[in-house]
Amino acid sequence: MLNWISQVVALTGFNLRTIPQRMGSAFASMVGIAGVVAVFVAVLSIGHGISRTMRQTGSADVALVLRAGADSEMTSILVRDDVKLIGEAPGVARADGVALVSPELFVVINLPKRSTGTDANVPFRGVEKPVLGVRSNVKIVDGRMFEWGKNEVIVGRGALIEFTGLERGKTIKIGQNEWTIAGVFESNGGLEESEIWTDAAVLQPAYHRGSSYQAALVRLASAGSYDEFKDALTTDPRLNVKVQRMTEYYAEQSRTLHLLITVLGTLVAGLMGLGALFGALNTMYTAVAGRAREIATLKALGFRSSPVVISIITESLLLATIGGTVGALLAWAAFDGYRAATLNWQSFSQVTFAFDVNTRLLVEGIVCSLLIGVIGGLFPAIRAARLPVSVALREG
Amino acid sequence: MSNDTLVRLGGVEKTFRRGSEEIHVLHELSLEIPNGEFLALMGPSGSGKSTLLNLIAGLDKPTRGTIEIGGERIDQMAGRALAGWRARHVGLVFQFYNLLPVLSAEKNVELPLLLTSLSNAERKRHVANALEIVGLSHRAKHTPRTLSGGEQQRVGIARAIVSDSTLVLADEPTGDLDRKTGDGILDLLQALNREHGKTIVMVTHDAHAAKRSNRVLYLLDGQLSTELAA
Ligand SMILES: Nc1ncnc2c1ncn2[C@@H]1O[C@H](COP(=O)(O)OP(=O)(O)O)[C@@H](O)[C@H]1O
Ligand SMILES: [Mg+2]
Secondary structure, eight states: HHHHHHHHHHHHHHHHHGGGGGHHHHHHHHHHHHHHHHHHHHHHHHHHHHHHHHHOOOOTTTEEETTOSSGGGGOBBHHHHHHHHHHHHHOOOOOOEOOEEEEEEEEEEEEEEEESHHHHHHHHEEEEEEEESSSSSSSEEEEOOOTSSSSSSEEEEEHHBBTTOOOOTOOEEETTTTEEEEEEOOOOGGGGGGGGEEEHHHHHTTTOOTTTEEEEEEEEESGGGGEEEEEHHHTTTTTEEEEHHHHHHHHHHHHHHHHHHHHHHHHHHHHHHHHHHHHHHHHHHHHHHEEEEEEEHHHHHHHOOHHHHHHHHHHHHHHHHHHHHHHHHHHHHHHHHHHEEETTTTTTTTEEOOOOOOHHHHHHHHHHHHHHHHHHHHHHHHHHHHHHHHHHHHHO | OOGGGGEEEEEEEEEETTEEEEEEEEEEEEEEEEEEOOOEEEEEESHHHHHHHHHHHHHHHSSEEEEEEETTGGGGOHHHHHHHHHHHHHHOOTOOOOOTTSSSSSHHHHHHGGSSOHHEEEEEEEEHHHHHTTTTTTTTTGGGSSHHHHHHHHHHHHHHHTTTOOOEEEEEETSSSHHHHHHHHHHHHHHHHHHHHEEEEEEEEEHHTTTTSEEEEEEETTTTEOOOOO
């Protein structure tokens, strides 16, 4: 056994020492694998980033109330009386005697994107005073809050980055109305950062919404108050609403997108992976063919086939691991935290998010490269082991 | 007499298949090689000299017949056992030397010892000794590329004797060398036979080289004879 291991070590050492003579093909194969892993990690980090954005937006002790039958804010409608009844339900948190219920309406406006100059959809949300108690991670980072009752807005940091003309102090003209940008806000990377906010009471007449809203966000006294709150609303004959935890709502909203990106990403990375696999196979087949006489000589001297096989796979693994690690680190350096925007498939407006290259993804990427390495070395190694020594010595 | 026989082939047949065609290379071939002999195998190109040598080396198996070396039936050994047997009992010398180009002369010579349980120091000693015998101590650190053909073949021979096998099998060891350099190699083989007691089987197509041996056998139509048929 010891002898077997030392054979493996010795043969692997010989293999590695021949690499400089075939640096070109070894390098090409490493670059191929690095590329695959970089793409794999980068693409999947988009899915992770979007999930994280959605998670940051949700909070377990916040509930979302929509009209029964509505599957998103877009298709929901609530009236002022609904909001009042919701505020009276048990389990609602209060601050200074005011129920933390944030009735909101939501329109979609068009603004030019910085990247392309073409228009894209931006969510324009009307809110009332309790919003800051409910969406409590929203913080003004530049300027100030808009003034209630005025044509003023605050813009999310993501929207500011994504669209032109949203700097503090500028005005945006939408239809008949002009809005002044009073400040910029953040929400820990949550979905709100893709939006523009104003006073609901100003937005309603501008869009002929009367006194209607679309959804109400409710801060609960505690996460445990949810069932009580939900039962009270859904059994109240005066209301026709459905209640969801905000976390569930956003998880559902992002599911399609996450799935799409994961499937597409895996497909692209898979195809590239296949390419890299053929590259690795080619490298090792070439290496083995070029060294057929050497391998035959070693076997003639008494080296066994299995150490030959293992040593070739080890070499392939080593090349693949180097390539994979470089690729994963490149993706991490280039994309982690990189901000981008995508379409929210439910509201058809832009969601900005940051690529999220996490440790798990890096490990998955490197594991991919290991697989390519093993398979890329296995078949050439088997060929080398099978070739009869006497034949290889004649032909070499 | 039989105690003194190192190699014994009995009724050996070797047939290769190439597609549907069968090539009968060796036919009912028998051979005894006594311990300490320097045997030269001659014969026209394609007559099966290398095939016969490969069978004796355990690199290939006979289609039929027995091959007994030092009392062991190597035709019945499994591949893995055969590899170990080769490492212990035969030294191989090739026409084109077959050195590993990335290794120095001494590392090339050391290769067969990696299969033994010898310590590092013992291996070094054996390698130095073998290089000394072939007269290449001063070239120990050189890689094959920086050595002449004759020097490379000396390294090849040092590798064949380093694990102290009694049987040395050489397939056209001077085939790639000029006459003068080849003569040096033949001197060396002769010395190994006379002074170090090696049993040597050398394939050659060169009558001049064959003269150095104790006995010449001709391979023709799959059979051995002592005379080149007229
Ligand atoms: N592995 C093999 N497969 C098919 N034919 C072979 C193989 N090895 C040798 N032969 C054939 O056997 C014959 C003898 O070859 P070989 O022993 O190399 O001859 P020599 O060494 O005397 O020149 C040749 O016709 C050769 O083509
Ligand atoms: Mg031959």
